[in-house]
Amino acid sequence: MTVRIYVRASTKDQDAKRALADLISFSKSYDDSYAEYIEHFSGTKLNRPALTLLLNEAEEGDILLVESVDRLSRLSQDDFAILKQRIKDKGLRLVVADLPTTHTVNDGMTGEILTVINHMLIDLLATMAKLDNDKRRERIKQGLANSGYKPTGKKANLSKHNRIRELGSQNNMTKDEIAKAVGVGVATVYRVLKY
Known part of the structure; x- marks a missing residue:
């Protein structure tokens, strides 16, 4: 069994490894064997390189360890259902560090009830x-609108556009x-020359 630790941050400005040391320490209570999967990628995207690699490398009985559910998913319900199915198909056990009910496995009726509760909580x-x-996202959008800010987009580099026209x-x-x-880029050349 391997504890597969998944840590994620949305942007490179954020520290994806922030919780890694704590999760490695936490993983020792399950097994000394662990693997790290670190990425800077939006949790709103189903297909993420490190998560895909984790799922490809995982074996039945391994543990998928995350700090919190939002590090694993900010997906729509449909996409989260797909991700849960992928995790289930690989035979992984999801352990969420900040959700203590996921930390232990119980047998019998108690285990079945706890499994149902964990699925509902997750x-x-x-x-x-x-x-x-x-x-x-909506609050940011409203705040920008209320401040009078209007995104103007990237300004054209007129010297490059003139050079494109000259060479064209x-x-x-x-x-x-x-x-x-x-x-x-070639697309810029086509756009400036308009043909």
Whole structure:
């Protein structure tokens, strides 16, 4: 059995490894064998590189250890159902560090009841994480609108656009060659030359 520790942060500005030492220490109560999966990726996305790698490498009976449910998921209900099924299909046991009912396994009727309760709690916490993320985005959007801020987008680099037009008018270079010469993408060359 391997304890597969998954830590995630949404952006590179955040410290995904923040909880890693505590989770490694926590994992020792299950087994000395552990693997780390660290990524900077949105929890609103189902397909994440490190999570996919974890699921590919996992074996039946392994433990998937996360700090909290929101580190695993801020997914829609449909996507979270897909993720839960993938975890179940691999035979993984989900242990959430800040959800003590997931820490132990009980046999018999108590174990069955606890399993049902854990599934309900995890579903509830995943839904709350998704709602929290949605509300935060909405509040940011409202705050920006109330402040009068209007995103203007990236400003065009006029000197590069003029150079593209100049090279394009000579008709002796391909779009790829112009893009390389000016240091822009081919899409920019097509957009500036409009053909």
